[in-house]
Amino acid sequence: MxxxxxxxxxxxxxxxxxxxxxxxxxxxxxxxxxxxxxxxxxxxxxxxxxxxxxxxxxxxxxxxxxxxxxxxxxxxxxxxxxxxxxxxxxxxxVIKPGARAAIKFTRNDQVGVIGTEGTIRSKAYSNALRKIKAKLQVYPLACPLFVPMVEKGILSGSHAKEVVEETLQPLIGNGMDTLILGCTHYPLLKDTIQEVVGDGVTVISSSxxxxxxxxxxxxxxxxxxxxxxxxxxxxxxxxxxxxxxxxxxxxxxxxxxxxxxxxxxxxxxxxxxx
Amino acid sequence: MxxxxxxxxxxxxxxxxxxxxxxxxxxxxxxxxxxxxxxxxxxxxxxxxxxxxxxxxxxxxxxxxxxxxxxxxxxxxxxxxxxxxxxxxxxxxVIKPGARAAIKFTRNDQVGVIGTEGTIRSKAYSNALRKIKAKLQVYPLACPLFVPMVEKGILSGSHAKEVVEETLQPLIGNGMDTLILGCTHYPLLKDTIQEVVGDGVTVISSSxxxxxxxxxxxxxxxxxxxxxxxxxxxxxxxxxxxxxxxxxxxxxxxxxxxxxxxxxxxxxxxxxxx
Structure with missing residues (x-):
């Protein structure tokens, strides 16, 4: 073909x-x-x-x-x-593949989702996740600074880490073992995000x-x-x-x-x- | 439905x-x-x-x-x-899902596959992997002792670790960063296998x-x-x-x-x- x-x-x-x-x-x-x-x-x-x-x-x-x-x-x-x-x-x-991967990876049924304000407001990930597995606890968080940062080419280093750390603060220590990067820009920040959330959290690239x-x-x-x-x-x-x-x-x-x-x-x- | x-x-x-x-x-x-x-x-x-x-x-x-x-x-x-x-x-x-996951996970294109003698002899995984990505280096290994061990309920402990260590010896240090468990019994040994191959290798359960x-x-x-x-x-x-x-x-x-x-x-x- x-x-x-x-x-x-x-x-x-x-x-x-x-x-x-x-x-x-x-x-x-x-x-x-x-x-x-x-x-x-x-x-x-x-x-x-x-x-x-x-x-x-x-x-x-x-x-x-x-x-x-x-x-x-x-x-x-x-x-x-x-x-x-x-x-x-x-x-x-791009939504359901990330949702299915999260369902596969999570062992404690606590899943974080980060995306643009529009994506988070649409509840598309929460709906896709809970339609398949109703008992999942989903933690959605909009990260409005990430896309502009990526488009400026800032992917790592102290400034990137500072922005990621500050933005993801509400998710740190919440018990999630899996985090979906619900925006196709975010895989470019994956290393920095992984560093901030720690090795205990599986970071899923929807890409x-x-x-x-x-x-x-x-x-x-x-x-x-x-x-x-x-x-x-x-x-x-x-x-x-x-x-x-x-x-x-x-x-x-x-x-x-x-x-x-x-x-x-x-x-x-x-x-x-x- | x-x-x-x-x-x-x-x-x-x-x-x-x-x-x-x-x-x-x-x-x-x-x-x-x-x-x-x-x-x-x-x-x-x-x-x-x-x-x-x-x-x-x-x-x-x-x-x-x-x-x-x-x-x-x-x-x-x-x-x-x-x-x-x-x-x-x-x-x-069960073969292609494991193969596709390995292609997703590997970063150095070196993939190990373990299975029964029949599965390894059939080359089903090597063919599925290389049909999609021809340049993959595949390391197949038959593990005839694993199924009888699982069926006896021996999944962890020193005896299990010894058998797994001895069997997987040919794969240790070969450079693979991904290992497919190409037998539906093997996920029951996943923790032991992961311990033997080390954290640098992603172990994929075809189940x-x-x-x-x-x-x-x-x-x-x-x-x-x-x-x-x-x-x-x-x-x-x-x-x-x-x-x-x-x-x-x-x-x-x-x-x-x-x-x-x-x-x-x-x-x-x-x-x-x-």
Missing amino acids: NRAIGVIDSGVGGLTVAHELMRQLPKEKLIYLGDTARCPYGPRTEQEVKQFTWEMVSYLLEKNIKMLVIACNTATAFTLKDLQERLDIPVIG EETARETSTILEVHDLLYNGDRNPTHQFYATGELKTFKKIANSIFKEGNDSFYEIEKVSITENQDAS | NRAIGVIDSGVGGLTVAHELMRQLPKEKLIYLGDTARCPYGPRTEQEVKQFTWEMVSYLLEKNIKMLVIACNTATAFTLKDLQERLDIPVIG EETARETSTILEVHDLLYNGDRNPTHQFYATGELKTFKKIANSIFKEGNDSFYEIEKVSITENQDAS
């Missing part, structure tokens, strides 16, 4: 999902679309998120993708069910888990690529490329033999692709 | 998968069938394994199961593909990973139970119940609110169900 996996995100956060897909499914070709011109989606209305997401999906369907990964928590919360019903290819979001479940779903639908290849991936962004390229290069630099091309595109008539 | 998940195994090893299903999917009802009268399947011919597995599957299809879990490495190796093609319910085996993927596949097929219940599970065995009950009770004793009933049954005309 030669066709590519489509990955959409409001911006750069989904690049951590793309990176995990490259690492865990090295023969699969990716086509990524980040709507950087209109990100972040967090403060957008539901109507806007739905419309923007459909525009991204339409663009990737034209590229004949075999599966769609919604690598954005906000878009997952608002559009996953609808997309699963309307598309005739498999569709996966890693989404890539793992993409692998499962491709196999279930007999869609895995069966030959041998080192694919060249396509990355598209709707906004300026400078920051996008910088973050992509910093995420992809390690342990990665893949090639990728980055291009600015217009996905609506009003956007300027020049 | 009220219907039960069917779980088949040649004997008692699959009880670790059942336990993980109860833990990770506490609202789901299980119907388990262990062919204890004819186990182990390891030394059987392919023809026999196929026939016995079909007999178990037919018995569970009569119970109107919504999904089938093949909780036996030998049966997975010989029948998974065929069952996936012929049944109109989802079918999952935990199979339960996790069962959760994924039920959701993808919209087959999850949506209400609230504490189901009573049915366990059937074709042979004598004394050892079966003893092992079931020891596996299920911890952290489990479920009820279960154990019964001896005949699945062929020649077997005595009295």
